Amino acid sequence: MAAYGQTQYSPALQPAGPYTPYTHHTQGYSMTSYNIKTEDGLSHSPGQSSLLGYTSNFGGTPPAQTLYSYSTHAEYHTPTSPLTPGKEQEGAPARRSSDVKLRGRKRANDPVPPLDSDIERVFIWDLDETIIIFHSLLTGTFSTRFGKDSGKAVSLGLWMEEMIFNLADSRLFFNDLEECDQVHIDDVASDDNGQDLSTYNFGTDGFQSPAGGGTLCLGSGVHGGVDWMRNLAFRYRRVKEIYNTYKNNVGGLLGSPKREEWLQLRREMEVLTDLWLTQALKALALINSRPNCVNVMVTTTQLIPALSKVLLYGLGGAFPIENIYSATKTGKESCFERVTQRFGRRAVYVVVGDGVEEETVAKKKNMPFWRVTCRADLEALSHALELDYL
Incomplete structure (x- = not known):
């Protein structure tokens, strides 16, 4: 473990309760190499500049010190992005365009996961430009701020955006x-009668209007009626099943040749973003390794595209679907x-984010903000997590 300089953290972290004020000071320490394992079997080091896969040991012991290894056979799981500029258009409605911002969990190895009421510390994460880099690739702010190839950044951003909406439309x-x-x-789960959906035909239940367009949510039934609400609940239940089934096997969900395309995209994004996501995953894994701590995500992206994004960036192992808002x-x-x-x-x-909205809410609620x-x-x-400052 390298020296970390002083334990002062800047005004960005406004501790409340048991915290001592510290300043965000990142010079003067070297990172331990962690093997962060993910669904795809790739290993990745947060300090490495080359693109490697990574695996996240969510739950259980903290990641072991190791060199990063890369396996071309494995799927790529949750890479990391580089330094991210501030979010543009914070709070703007998510839309299907290049400026859309598609925006923890108990220890996986705990024999008996703690009840929500037993959790002692909750880390509330923003997604875009905090855990991952996406929106700033499309706007060009990432490449401008960090001296990256702007054409490449926009190209990768558009490629990821296409995959996000393709997965959201085709499977979710x-x-x-x-x-x-x-x-x-689970917000509409109370309207679900528990019917077996194994042979259910979602295409013929009258939920979606044949005309499409602005009447997507009307269907042949009455909006808000019992049948319509039940069919809505069925869709969200199926989304939950798909997420839980494939959160650690996104390649299996995509199938060939999409899986190979996805792996290539993830590798290229990791290179461009200097393993930003890998570093975020290390922090997530450290939190998840604690028995009474949890990671929660609150994003300004609509729920379905957010779930699609979480899966494609390999974050399914870090966030149970119940912890995403x-x-x-x-x-x-x-939220x-x-x-x-x-x-x-x-x-x-503890709130972790880059945007004004989450910082303002954190201060209002007297929550420490990172x-x-x-x-x-x-x-x-x-490093602060490793030293038990948080």
Whole structure:
């Protein structure tokens, strides 16, 4: 473990409760090489500049010190991106265009996972430009800020955007659900009668209007009627099943040749972003290795595209679907309130993000805020976690 200089952290982290103020200072320490294993069997080092796969040991012991190895056979799991500029158009509605911002979990190895009420510390993460780099690739701000090839950055961003919406449309019912967005995957579960869906035909249940367009959510039934709500709940249940089945096997969900295309895209994005995502995954894994800590995601992206993005960036092992909230309709403050109601007032909440909205809400609720503006901020976060400052 290398020296970390002083344990002062800048005004970006406004500790509340048991925290001591510290300044975000990232010079003067070297990162330990971690083997972060993911679904695809690739190993990745946060400090390495070459593109390697990585695996995330979510749950269980902290990642072991190791050199990174790359296997061309394995699938790529949750890579990391480089330093990310601030988000543009924070809070703007998600849309299908190049400026859309598609925006923890208990230890996997715990024999008996802790109840929500037993959680002692909750880390609330933003997604875009915090854990991953996506939106800033499309706008060109990433390449401008960090001296990257702008044409390559935009090309990779558009390629990922196409994959995100393709997966959302083809497997996660986004054509049906785009106008029926929910904050949480279980928000309409009360309308689900538990019917066996193994032979259910979603294409003929009358949910989606043949005309499409602006009447996507009307169908042949009455919007909000019992039958319509039940069919809506069926779709969200199936989305949940698909996520849970394939969160550690995205390549299996995509199939060939999409799997190979996805692996290539992930590798190229890792190179361009200097392993930003790998570094974020290290912090996520450290949190998940603690028995009474959890990672939660609150994103301004609509829920279905957000789930698609989480899967394609290999974050499924880091975030159970129940820990993902979309703030598109309600805003982040409402989502933060739901999270605190779920885990209780006794838990300590730490917010990790790059945007003004999450920082403002964190300060309002007296929650420590860890600002992420570059990859070094994620490295500092991992180091603080290793030293039990957080």
